Amino acid sequence: MQTASTNIGERMGRSQELSDSKRGPVIGGHLGNKSIRDISWLLNIPRSTVSGIITKWKQLGTTATQPSSGRPRHMTGRGQHMLKRTVRRSHQLHAESIAKDFQTWCGLQMSPTTVRRELHGMGFHGRAAASKPSITK
Incomplete structure (x- = not known):
């Protein structure tokens, strides 16, 4: 054996x-x-x-691999890296401005919704502190 x-x-x-x-x-x-x-x-x-x-x-009746289902992702790993680097440089950018920047830098046509989706997937969430009343005199 x-x-x-x-x-x-x-x-x-x-x-x-x-x-x-x-x-x-x-x-x-x-x-x-x-x-x-x-x-x-x-x-x-x-x-x-x-x-x-x-x-x-x-x-x-076959062992051949079947084509994968689903639509391919719009952003590759390199694009995600560039997006993460852009957001870490300046935290105050809107998704619209990031999408426009990507179009000029990489030539990638990307909607702000796609940018938001990718950022949420990477763990970036747009949160602001809640406004609280001033209690001091």
Whole structure:
């Protein structure tokens, strides 16, 4: 019996996608009546991934990756970094002025609503202190 490598660097990361050349042996092992645990151990792939591949193969008849659903994000990581840097430099800017600045700097056409949404996602919230009556004489 083969020994599986225990080197963590060789294991598949969470954001990586399994190649088609590794999906084939998973189905081959399933058709050869191997258990999910054995396939996982032999190919050094997480059991949840093996189970997902087999389930998809049973339902759709294919192991090919499907296109991701949903609309792509308007702002990339670099744009988010620039937005964060802009807001940290001057905290008093309005979303409209930030959107105009982005259009001149990067050429990105962005609405103030998108700017607000991205800033909220980064943890920036526009809050002002409540006005309180003066109680001193």
